[in-house]
Amino acid sequence: DMAENIVCLNPVRWKVFQCLLLEGENMGPAALRNAERFYISDEQFQTFLERHSHVSCLVPESNIKMQNSYLILDEYMRFLDCRSGAKKPSLSLLDVGVASALDHSGFDEKMFKKRGGVYTWSKKDLLLDW
Structure with missing residues (x-):
């Protein structure tokens, strides 16, 4: 739970991104870097957002919104x-x-x-x- 720290920092916007996997970029054998271990499901992302929903500066970006x-x-x-x-x-x-x-x-x-x-x-x- 990051809410207390974010509220203390008081940013104008807190962008929270779900990990978007792209073949050759951050997943797969030809990837420049491997981000597969950081991938979370849509359900996990939604749970995180619900836990932090009271943080007014939260700006979430799911994979669907980001892609x-x-x-x-x-x-x-x-x-x-x-x-x-x-x-x-x-x-x-x-x-x-x-x-x-x-x-x-x-x-x-x-x-x-x-x-x-x-x-x-x-x-x-x-x-x-x-």
């Missing part, structure tokens, strides 16, 4: 489409332009908005009294 609601660029300026459970690169936006590359990004604007991707952030919200 297609971020735009990810690699070092070659390619969007990475995670819809299939792996990071499938688009053509480089340097070669085909942003609009064309974005069409192959797998980005789900509705899920982006549903997970709270658009929010008001101002410096006045960050005034701390330490």
Whole structure:
């Protein structure tokens, strides 16, 4: 239970992510790193969220909300489409332009908005009294 510590820190937002496994990235034989031991079920994630539901700054992101609601660029300026459970690169936006590359990004604007991707952030919200 992390509630007491988080409340004491008093962050504006506390983003809590379920561990999203992606083939070749953080699971499988060709993985850059292995995160399989950190994977938790949807039920375990929900239990954690219920235990911390009274923490007002909690911003949970399940695997379903996370998978297609971020735009990810690699070092070659390619969007990475995670819809299939792996990071499938688009053509480089340097070669085909942003609009064309974005069409192959797998980005789900509705899920982006549903997970709270658009929010008001101002410096006045960050005034701390330490």
